[in-house]
Amino acid sequence: MQIIRKPHFEYLLFSILSTLLVPPFFEGQLQSIVFHFTLSLVLVSGIFILGYKQKGYFLLIFLALVASILNWLDLYKTQFNLLLLLKIIFFTPYFIFLISTIFKQVMREKEVSEQTIFGGIAVYLMLGLTGALFFAGIEFIFPHSFNFTQGDVLQFQDFVYYSFITLSTVGYGDVTPATSKAQALSVTLSITGQIYLTVMIALLVGKYANRVD
Numbered sequence: 001m002q003i004i005r006k007p008h009f010e011y012l013l014f015s016i017l018s019t020l021l022v023p024p025f026f027e028g029q030l031q032s033i034v035f036h037f038t039l040s041l042v043l044v045s046g047i048f049i050l051g052y053k054q055k056g057y058f059l060l061i062f063l064a065l066v067a068s069i070l071n072w073l074d075l076y077k078t079q080f081n082l083l084l085l086l087k088i089i090f091f092t093p094y095f096i097f098l099i100s101t102i103f104k105q106v107m108r109e110k111e112v113s114e115q116t117i118f119g120g121i122a123v124y125l126m127l128g129l130t131g132a133l134f135f136a137g138i139e140f141i142f143p144h145s146f147n148f149t150q151g152d153v154l155q156f157q158d159f160v161y162y163s164f165i166t167l168s169t170v171g172y173g174d175v176t177p178a179t180s181k182a183q184a185l186s187v188t189l190s191i192t193g194q195i196y197l198t199v200m201i202a203l204l205v206g207k208y209a210n211r212v213d
Contacts, residue, residue, distance in 0.1 A: 001191050009118035011048065012150050015041035016125045018165070023157070035157055036075050040178065042129070046098045049105075056097065063094040074156070077079040085140050086158065088133045093140035095130045106200075112207045120200045124167075128198060131189040132156065138182055145182040149174045 023035040043064040065091040106119040136159045162175040177183040
């Protein structure tokens with residue numbers, strides 16, 4: 001797959017950070033609207049990682065379009081439902097495709113630049129979003145796979161929260177895996193996050209050393 005040489009990862013990074021940091025400052029329905037809006041920004045900004053002549057570009061647009069529609073339809077559902085499962089089905093390949101594309105681009109860079117750093121951070125954060133999709137899928141297929149202290153009505157934001165505290169190995173204890181499947185996925189995501197950070201740090205140090213030499 002041919003990848004554009006100089007993508008702008010800062011737009012994707014900004015949209016992901018907005019999804020994580022902005023919605024908590026709102027309450028009730030407005031919080032859900034802001035969350036879905038910022039998540040739509042992630043979908044849109046991801047499209048610009050590839051040029052229109054690149055392989056997979058139109059597939060990416062299709063996935064983003066369907067995922068965006070499902071994202072907004074999900075706003076009108078307050079409980080865990082089939083619509084969220086469809087959202088998982090379309091979001092997951094989109095995020096995995098972006099993670100693969102960005103990581104390949106970062107690997108190909110010969111020197112450390114701002115885009116290299118932005119891309120590396122974006123991949124890490126997208127691992128968290130992708131993990132949230134997998135956790136939501138586990139809960140849909142195997143109900144009560146997680147113990148949430150805030151109640152039984154689960155929304156995608158709850159799994160985003162749990163995914164990132166697992167990825168960062170914080171683990172506050174307010175959300176815990178209740179089944180072996182949820183536990184296995186939690187361990188896998190935690191290990192993946194640590195391996196990625198180790199590899200990325202080694203990669204950046206190596207590229208910086210090459211530039212100095």
